[in-house]
Amino acid sequence: MKVHLLFAPTDGGTHPRTLPLGQATLAAFLRANGVAVDQDDVDALVWRDNRTLARTLHVNLLLLGDRGRVLPYLDGRPDPYLDTLVERMARKVDVRGADLIGLSVMEPDQVLPALCLARHLKGTTGATMMLGGPNVGEETLAAAPYVDYVVMDEAEISMMGLLEHLEGTRSVEDVPGLVYRDADGAVRLNDRAHLPIEEVPAPDFSGLPMDVYALDVDGAAVLPLPYQLVKGCPSQCTFCNYYSYNLDGLRAKSMDKVVSELARLSDTYGSRHFLFLDNTFNISKRYVRDWCDAVVQEGLDFLWMDSARPTGLDRSLLDRLRASGCVRFTYGVETGSPRLLKLMRKGFTVDDAGAVLEASHDAGIWNLVNIIAGFVSETEEDIALTENFVRAHAHAMDNYNVLVFIPYRASVIMQHPEEFGIEAIIENRDVVWDGNRAHIHFDEGGVPWDRKKEVQERSRQELLAALRTHTPNVSAPAHLLFRGYELFDTKGEIVRWIRERPGGPAAEMGW
Ligand code: B12
């Protein structure tokens, strides 16, 4: 049985931010179990070719993400121009001989281009077609007759099971976590099963276009390698749906496994830069200390970044983290309103968050702060409290993301809406094409969804204005930060260097 894994294109046409970690982990596991696996990153290949080929040969990914145009096309309406784009996209990879083609869909923006590609490849190859990742599910299979199977979360055990099924040695009902059609055509989801974390292999990136991910920054190639130490999350924030499909809860790799895998990855790919893609690095003080000890003991000389909860980290621990190579933490601060923080069940206070940002800044770590705009029941007073927080800690907020609150189907809020004063829930089936992003809309306290969206946008604009005005407001992609931390000793110097770059940081990313 030959498997070909393809990372689906996004619709934005921007530089692929990271190597596809989930797909490469799956490839490593299948290869270790004797399965012949090829893999490609269609997103990266389109991005590269769109920069080098004549315009007439480009794949217009924005068009492939245009729901108004693509949905009728997927339903069979002729559209010769879309046919041309999809064929161009498909020609970038050679899937001949594959029995099973698996498309990786990590972001909502990948859903439509992935379906276009799946439909085309099903027609041209006849291979078994599957989709995997957090943005596909039962609705996707129900809506896409050219897709045979879906797995929506960790897929190692599911994929091995499916291969056994396709070889005739296992019944489809026995394949854990598989979404499939039964004999009557009804869509079914089997109970899930995940690999123990110590058995999850390090990613295997072979087959991927490494030259695309590496960017030249001032004469040095910077290649951030993604890696995951921890699955799950110690928190259960009420807006998040991560824990819902991460059924096995919090799981962390042993430090022995982590350091040996990192050392091997560094040797194999010739990079000392790691993008840790954990929900939370600081799952416990002990785990953080174990990491710092292991780095010293093994003499590791890496630079890395990750996400962290803004609590339980003091200056001495942050100094040790910086010394272990940490250059950036993304902190989910979310709001400066104590009431909203409680409603979100973040498990820390506004003061905790402020103290960690300050200590992290003093330790020389780049602070990227996530803020949520338009949360359930957010008032002008809540917005003003967040603005106060921004003003108070502006110098310690190097960069920020303001994301509008999205109600996820499996979040605590949507499971128990009455506790949050939400009055109406509308299951909007049309948006299956958007991944898990917005299956559900809500009306709160008499504010209908359309109006709430306006309120959310106003809140976002107000918060963005405060952040732009008060914080250093320096956009610094990972590649640039890694290089900056190699070249300079202080954040002040890095900020100056970034600000003085011709074309700004966007130039490196080709945006
Ligand atoms: C890195 C990342 C991103 C990156 C890049 C993603 C990428 N190109 O790979 C960026 C920054 C672009 C991103 C953006 C967003 N992200 Co994001 N992201 C992540 C993150 C931190 C890591 C993903 C990862 O690589 N994990 C490591 C791998 C090893 O684990 P894994 O994903 O479970 O891998 C398994 C499966 O995915 C599956 N699989 C993967 N490929 C394939 C292929 C096949 C064929 C099969 C069968 C299975 C399969 O098998 C893998 C191995 O078991 C996750 C959180 C997390 N810690 O996982 C969130 C996460 C995936 N993101 C999430 C969200 C919400 C977003 C945004 C929508 C946020 C926003 N509001 O804007 C945006 C989407 C933007 C857009 N334009 O569409 C959510 C998804 C929630 C959901 N859909 O239910 C997650 C889970 C975070 C969370 N806590 O909620 N994200």
Ligand code: SF4
């Ligand atoms: S929002 Fe982040 S910290 Fe909160 S439960 Fe989700 S992954 Fe964990």
